[in-house]
Amino acid sequence: MHIEGERYINLGIDKRVMDIFIEKENRKMKLKVKQIKADELLKKLKVNPSTVLVVKNGSLVTESAILKDSDKVRILNVVSGG
Amino acid sequence: MMACKECSANPVFSLVNRSFCRKHYIEYYESKVLRTIRNYHLLGKEENIAVAISGGKDSTTTLYILNQIAKQNPKIKIFGILIDEGIAGYRDKTLKDAQKFCKKHKIKLYVYSFKKEFGKTLDELSKFGYPCSICGVFRRMLLNQKARELKATKLATGHNLDDECQSVIMNQIKVNWQRSATLGPITGIISDKKFITRIKPLYLVSDKETAAYAFLMKFPVMHTECPYIHDSFRHDVRNALNDLEEKHPGSKNGIINSFLEILPDLKRKYSGGKLNYCKYCSDPCQEDVCKSCELVKKYKLKFPYCK
Ligand code: SF4
Ligand SMILES: [Zn+2]
Ligand SMILES: [Zn+2]
Numbered sequence: 001m002h003i004e005g006e007r008y009i010n011l012g013i014d015k016r017v018m019d020i021f022i023e024k025e026n027r028k029m030k031l032k033v034k035q036i037k038a039d040e041l042l043k044k045l046k047v048n049p050s051t052v053l054v055v056k057n058g059s060l061v062t063e064s065a066i067l068k069d070s071d072k073v074r075i076l077n078v079v080s081g082g
Numbered sequence: 083m084m085a086c087k088e089c090s091a092n093p094v095f096s097l098v099n100r101s102f103c104r105k106h107y108i109e110y111y112e113s114k115v116l117r118t119i120r121n122y123h124l125l126g127k128e129e130n131i132a133v134a135i136s137g138g139k140d141s142t143t144t145l146y147i148l149n150q151i152a153k154q155n156p157k158i159k160i161f162g163i164l165i166d167e168g169i170a171g172y173r174d175k176t177l178k179d180a181q182k183f184c185k186k187h188k189i190k191l192y193v194y195s196f197k198k199e200f201g202k203t204l205d206e207l208s209k210f211g212y213p214c215s216i217c218g219v220f221r222r223m224l225l226n227q228k229a230r231e232l233k234a235t236k237l238a239t240g241h242n243l244d245d246e247c248q249s250v251i252m253n254q255i256k257v258n259w260q261r262s263a264t265l266g267p268i269t270g271i272i273s274d275k276k277f278i279t280r281i282k283p284l285y286l287v288s289d290k291e292t293a294a295y296a297f298l299m300k301f302p303v304m305h306t307e308c309p310y311i312h313d314s315f316r317h318d319v320r321n322a323l324n325d326l327e328e329k330h331p332g333s334k335n336g337i338i339n340s341f342l343e344i345l346p347d348l349k350r351k352y353s354g355g356k357l358n359y360c361k362y363c364s365d366p367c368q369e370d371v372c373k374s375c376e377l378v379k380k381y382k383l384k385f386p387y388c389k
Contacts, residue, residue, distance in 0.1 A: 078293035
């Protein structure tokens with residue numbers, strides 16, 4: 001699946017939208033989905049879970065957390081190189 | 083959703099078979115680091131520790147935890163050293179974070195820059211050659227020299243499980259056992275008073291574990307990467323290891339545990355080599371001139387330590 005910034009991605013579940021910020025690529029995106037488990041989201045984004053933290057509405061959550069369309073989701077890069 | 087094993091509160095972090103709430107995760111993380119310090123004898127009774135900091139999550143966490151220890155122990159002192167390589171858009175930002183952090187925690191911070199010490203920033207030097215090699219050689223040299231000048235007993239760095247795993251695999255691929263012999267939670271195969279012993283309190287915690295800790299502790303760190311890192315061999319090894327870990331959880335721990343088993347033999351095998359002292363800076367090295375002075379000469383830079 002190819003994802004582009006600010007483009008709406010339809011996962012075929014619902015018309016409502018989840019705001020996602022992917023820090024590593026410094027990219028905001030919106031996802032048309034009612035709810036999704038964090039690990040499923042990472043899989044869709046092709047992001048390896050051991051390289052990121054998932055933050056939901058400002059709080060750190062585990063990969064089994066359920067993310068809802070009303071949530072603000074940030075995906076933070078855990079690798080600090082250099 | 084698996085609740086915290088200790089208290090059934092909302093989980094913030096999970097390992098293969100257990101989850102933690104904020105409070106219990108912080109406890110888990112800190113005790114893992116303290117155990118590393120204890121098990122590998124990283125601290126003696128009396129120390130003046132220089133902590134090499136970059137403003138990133140690993141070195142900030144190392145500094146924080148060592149500072150907690152120092153606060154409870156009047157014979158242990160710590161201070162920070164930051165090397166400003168001159169990487170626009172990266173180091174300038176992490177430098178500010180480091181300064182803010184040290185100010186808040188009342189930790190003395192010394193900053194040394196490539197520009198001032200060698201006459202050029204890494205951005206300027208990057209046209210001469212591979213930035214990471216130049217950066218590594220100069221930073222290592224400055225840290226050793228400055229820590230010595232500041233009368234440090236040890237130099238603590240933020241190297242973690244991921245960094246060490248990458249180094250071990252890279253050395254394997256390049257068939258460089260001699261370099262692997264210099265790794266480990268406490269380094270220095272050659273005991274020489276001019277080499278400051280290096281310690282790695284985060285040796286057994288991963289990138290992700292430390293990122294979670296720094297996030298929960300609200301440390302002012304950005305989760306950004308150096309712009310030069312993308313063209314490095316390390317970067318590829320890191321990605322390969324993360325893929326492996328994803329498919330086979332525990333791989334990184336396995337690599338490190340195997341490595342720790344052979345490390346004493348490696349140290350024995352590669353210790354005792356004859357040491358020279360660099361004719362320019364008098365640092366201990368293998369040849370007549372150390373790597374750093376060699377580069378300084380090659381690129382016609384300043385000799386910061388001519389004696
Ligand atoms: S990634 Fe390379 S250039 Fe950047 S700080 Fe690390 S060693 Fe230096
Ligand atoms: Zn708990
Ligand atoms: Zn030298």
